[in-house]
Amino acid sequence: QISDIWSMIRRMGEQSVCDYCRFGIAVCRQYSSGSAYPCVSLSTPLPGIPKPVFASVDGHEKYETKITTLENGLKVASQNKFGQFCTVGILVNSGSRHEAKYPSGIAHFLEKLSFSSTAQFESKDEILLTLEKHGGICDCQTSRDTTMYAVSAEVKGLDTVVNLLSDAVLQPRLLDEEIEMTRMAVRFELEDLNMRPDPEPLLTEMIHAAAYRGNTVGLPRFCPPENVEKIDRKLLHKYLQSYYCPQRMVLAGVGIEHEQLVQCARKYLLNVKPVWGVSTPANVDKSVAQYTGGIVKVSRFIRPVDDFIPFAVLNMMMGGGGSFSAGGPGKGMFTRLYLNVLNRHHWMYNATSYHHSYEDSGLLCIHASADPRQVREMVEIITREFIQMTGTAGEMELERAKTQLKSMLMMNLESRPVIFEDVGRQVLATGKRKLPHELCELISNVTASDVKRVTMKMLRSKPAVAALGDLSELPSYEDIQAALSSKDGRLPRIYRLFR
Incomplete structure (x- = not known):
């Protein structure tokens, strides 16, 4: 047995020598025992592994998303997906952006009032019990431009689900006690x-x-405190009369047959008179988003959370908790903010890029946080990153970003509720849906010049700045604007030597 072990060790040594020959000394890691282990770059194919064969679209995908427009203008969109559960919902082209002629906060109230008592159901408990028979759950979410009522349940309960959705959207009772409870919930959420x-x-x-x-x-997406008492049933009905009409709605479903969904739509949504009467979509606000730029500041003492770190250490000592991950291929470690900001400036707590997209506008933001004494330096660093985005992106950097974006897109679209929201939002905004392979093709066609072009366009507009916390070291809006107009992103004024 000992001789067998020594034979195995010799063979491992020969393999290590082979690896030296194949990859070179630099790619092998030496250990104290004298042995070596090949350290192959992630961009180099592993030796002896067959070439991967990737799945390809078979041509039937373009038939997956089906759209039918009913006589009253309601659109029905569906995508079949194998499984015994489905996600169905009604999306309405209505949100906080449409409250220009009303007190802000109506969409916030409607979100809290969703799936309460209706013409058919005495209470929210009765709705939940009905869904429970089909293993279902319900939810309502409002954004700046969309309100979404959704239910996930067994496919065999589709008739019940569409009936319930129709009742929840078009026949809510909006009782005085429900509105008062919503006022309490809104106040609590604002305090929180x-x-x-x-x-x-x-x-x-x-x-x-x-x-x-x-x-x-x-x-404002959240109801301002001064408007909480102003919103009542009469005001809600007036708003619903303008915006909750069939022409501004999409019934979307994932995991069901299209014709079955259309039949349910005709049965429960075609000739239904809403509780607020005949809708008058002529009163709809059709304003186009006007980007202004500017600064909004809220000075606040941030309460220290010193005990959090010891508890986190204790938690790890106890063997629980989880691990951090930025998600996607490479875990985000090769992004600019990670390499140029977080990797170089240990004092910065956070630096994250994100964007908000709307029908007629959008925002690209960088969220950053640091100790109040280093806010000025943080602003200069972030400003410099905005400026440097105008440079031509390297081929590898661009390809990595495109691959990660496509990866995130496809991973998200593995979830049925995400597919439902994607179908509903696209059909609501454009009347059709771009399928995943179409979006991936558009992503693949992006070039470095495209990135530079949109970056230059963004930098030519006035910046928008939001600052929260101790603002004693925050540069002025004029300084930030001047820095973004410069070549290096530096703030006009020098740092103070003593604080």
Whole structure:
């Protein structure tokens, strides 16, 4: 047995020598025992592994998403997907951006009031019990331009689901006690929004308010405290009469046969008179988003969370918890913000790029956070990254970004609720749906000059800035604007030597 072990060790040594010959000394890692282990680059194919064969579209994908427009203007969109469960919902072209003629906060109220008592169901509990028979759950989400009522349940319960959705959207009772409970819920959410350690939801509100001051997507998504008492049943009915009409709705479904969904739509949504009466879509606000730029600041003392770190250490000592991941291929470690910001400036807590897309506008943002004493330096670093985006992206950098985007797209579209939302939103906004392979093709066609072009276009507009926390070291808006107009992103004023 000992001789067999020594024979195996010799063979491993021969393999290591072979690896030296194949990959060179630089790619092998030496250990204290004298043995070596090949350290092959991720961009180099592994030796002895057959060439991968990737799946290809067979040509039938273009028939997956089907759209039918009913006589009353309601669109029915579906995509079949194997499985015993389906996700079905009604999306309405209605959100906080449409509240220019109303007190802001109506969409926020409607989200909280969703799936309450209706003409057929006495209470929310009765709705939940009905869905429970089909293993179903329900949810409503409002954004700046869309309100989405969704249900996931067994396919055999489709008739019940569409009936329930029709009743929840078109026949809500909006009882006084329900509205009062919603007022309490909204007040609590507003208090929680201002007290939670994570400032991202509030900063998202502020950046929209700065970018589109007083118009469309710049209107508040959350109900302002002064409007909580103003919103009542009469006002809600007036708003619903204008925006909740068939022409502004899509019934979307994933995991069901299209004709079956169309039949249910004709049965429950074709000749239904809403509780608020005949809809008058002539009163719809059709304003186009006007980007203004600007700055919104909220000075606040950020409560220290010193005990969080010891508890996190204790948690790891106890063997629980999870691990951080940026998601996608490479875990985001090769992005610019990771390499140029987080990797070089250890004092910066966060640096994340994200974007908001709307029917007629959009925002590209960088969210960053640091100690208040280093806010000025943080702003200069982030500004420099905006400026450097105008440079030509390297081929490998661009390809990695495109591959990661396509990967995220395809991974997200493996989820039935995400497919449902994608189908509904696209059909609601454009009347049709671009399929995943079409989107991937568009992503593949992006060139370095395209990236430079849109970056230059963005930098020519006024910046929008949102700042939350101790703002004593924050540069002025004029300084930030001047830095973005410069060649190197440097702030005009020098740093103070002493704080």
